[in-house]
Amino acid sequence: MEKNAPIHDEILDFLRRQDNYLVTAHLSADGDAYGAALAMAYLLEKWGKRYEIIFHDRHKEEKYSYLWGWDKIRAGERNWPQPFDAAIVVDVPSRSRMGDPAALLPPPERCVKIDHHPIEEEFTRYSLVDTSASSTCQLIYDMLVRSGIEFDRVLADLLLSGIMYDTGRFSFSNTNRRDFEIAAHLVSFGSQPNQIATHLFFNHNFQSLKILGYGLANMESYLDGKVCVICLPLSIMEQAQQVDIDELSNYSIAVKGAEVGLFIRQPEPGFVKVSFRSKGRVDVNKIARLFGGGGHIHAAGCRVTGHPEEIKQKIIAEIRAQL
Numbered sequence: 001m002e003k004n005a006p007i008h009d010e011i012l013d014f015l016r017r018q019d020n021y022l023v024t025a026h027l028s029a030d031g032d033a034y035g036a037a038l039a040m041a042y043l044l045e046k047w048g049k050r051y052e053i054i055f056h057d058r059h060k061e062e063k064y065s066y067l068w069g070w071d072k073i074r075a076g077e078r079n080w081p082q083p084f085d086a087a088i089v090v091d092v093p094s095r096s097r098m099g100d101p102a103a104l105l106p107p108p109e110r111c112v113k114i115d116h117h118p119i120e121e122e123f124t125r126y127s128l129v130d131t132s133a134s135s136t137c138q139l140i141y142d143m144l145v146r147s148g149i150e151f152d153r154v155l156a157d158l159l160l161s162g163i164m165y166d167t168g169r170f171s172f173s174n175t176n177r178r179d180f181e182i183a184a185h186l187v188s189f190g191s192q193p194n195q196i197a198t199h200l201f202f203n204h205n206f207q208s209l210k211i212l213g214y215g216l217a218n219m220e221s222y223l224d225g226k227v228c229v230i231c232l233p234l235s236i237m238e239q240a241q242q243v244d245i246d247e248l249s250n251y252s253i254a255v256k257g258a259e260v261g262l263f264i265r266q267p268e269p270g271f272v273k274v275s276f277r278s279k280g281r282v283d284v285n286k287i288a289r290l291f292g293g294g295g296h297i298h299a300a301g302c303r304v305t306g307h308p309e310e311i312k313q314k315i316i317a318e319i320r321a322q323l
């Protein structure tokens with residue numbers, strides 16, 4: 001029997017008995033968060049349940065608009081249809097990383113969490129958490145197989161998108177044999193890895209690629225090249241408001257000899273967003289958590305009030321202490 005099967009059954013049993021769900025994921029959602037949330041919504045749709053997909057914020061550009069259910073996602077509204085009878089939260093380890101939708105959660109006994117981040121907080125009665133999974137979509141795949149749902153191209157695209165996103169299209173250190181087994185099954189329903197990779201990684205807006213260029217041209221190096229920093233000041237971020245520049249965080253660690261990559265940007269005065277990447281010697285989840293954020297050993301993020309230069313120096317001091 002598959003290792004998480006008893007938890008799958010417990011969760012599926014609970015979900016079948018509910019109606020009127022909230023489905024949500026982490027703020028600044030990514031390919032795995034969208035794929036996972038929409039795959040769970042797809043299950044609810046097939047079961048004829050009522051649900052709302054509510055996120056803290058809306059993704060810039062229409063990068064994920066090829067995914068089923070994209071147009072059902074709501075964000076940034078004032079009057080939500082609540083209370084919800086049950087909630088499914090995916091790819092998020094704590095309420096604070098969820099942002100606004102955290103306020104809409106029903107009591108813990110009516111909440112289900114499916115996630116692959118290290119546990120930060122117990123806020124759901126039902127939890128399927130497995131940090132050995134490359135992605136939340138990998139965990140959801142197993143559960144959906146157990147549910148008996150009929151797989152099709154739509155569902156396959158959702159799950160394969162999440163897996164390809166979180167594994168950096170099968171290249172990050174979290175990539176495992178299971179990803180390839182699942183991908184082989186998903187491709188049999190007509191999903192095309194090439195098309196998904198194009199949507200996720202090679203479909204840049206003209207302006208965003210120019211900002212990527214600015215970031216690369218102004219990259220900084222610290223601690224004998226062990227830390228690479230890409231910093232976008234307020235003036236550049238003003239031009240980046242409607243475009244997706246997240247890819248810069250992966251470039252920050254693509255330098256030979258770099259152990260940690262930082263992508264620091266100032267979206268508004270006094271507010272700084274940091275993305276961390278690590279090759280593994282430094283646990284960036286630990287560092288991000290010191291600054292109120294979190295994530296994984298290899299990839300994490302935080303949002304801090306303050307000045308970029310001062311925050312950068314504090315973070316570099318923490319990295320130095322770990323190296």
Ligand SMILES: [Mn+2]
Nearest residue numbers: 032091136166
């Ligand atoms: Mn994930």
